[in-house]
Amino acid sequence: FRSYNEPDYRIKQITNAIFKQRISRFEDMKVLPKLLREDLINNFGETVLNIKLLAEQNSEQVTKVLFEVSKNERVETVNMKYKAGWESFCISSQCGCNFGCKFCATGDIGLKKNLTVDEITDQVLYFHLLGHQIDSISFMGMGEALANRKVFDALDS
Incomplete structure (x- = not known):
């Protein structure tokens, strides 16, 4: 980010826009100068998400x-709402899976790729940006979480 020659406080402005104000589109981050918003759009795309709905x-x-996490590679994320008022999210760690467990259809696909940290965390960020409260997260979507080392980095972020 320093290559933009912007002051350090810009990073805080961006993180506040994403995590506190729940703004997903760079264009809507009006606290940032227009030229910076245009640069961010040109370099990263319209939104902060690296995955496509x-x-x-x-x-x-x-x-x-x-x-869609990359060209023709897809993963599923599930949000479950409980009567007690909390929400749980089942996210994917891989596109496909190599283990072939008998009880799981994902193994029939085979392993296409391990998801990146951004692809893992963006599944949760998508719901956060829509205003959902993140009460619990489980890696019960596609893939075997412990087979992707990036899961540990995603948990740290």
């Missing part, structure tokens, strides 16, 4: 979201 299916207690 493809489909969303809702019921009273469950929201299933299909994301």
Whole structure:
């Protein structure tokens, strides 16, 4: 970020916009100068997310979201709402899986790729930006979490 020759406080402005104000689009971060917003869009895309929403299916207690993490590679994230008022998120750590467990359909796909830290955390950030409270997260989406070392980095971030 220092290559932009911007003062250090700009990073705090961006993180506040994302995590406190829940702003996902760089263009909407009006606290930033217009030229900086344009540079961010040119270098990172329209939004802070590195994953692309493809489909969303809702019921009273469950929201299933299909994301594209790279060209033609897709993962699913699930938000479960409980009567007690809390929400749990099942996120993916891999696109596909190599283990082939009998009880899981993901193994039939085979391992396409390990997700990056950004691809893992963006699944949760997507819901945060929509105003959801993140009460619990489990790695029960696609993939075997312990087979992807990036999961540990994602937990630290």
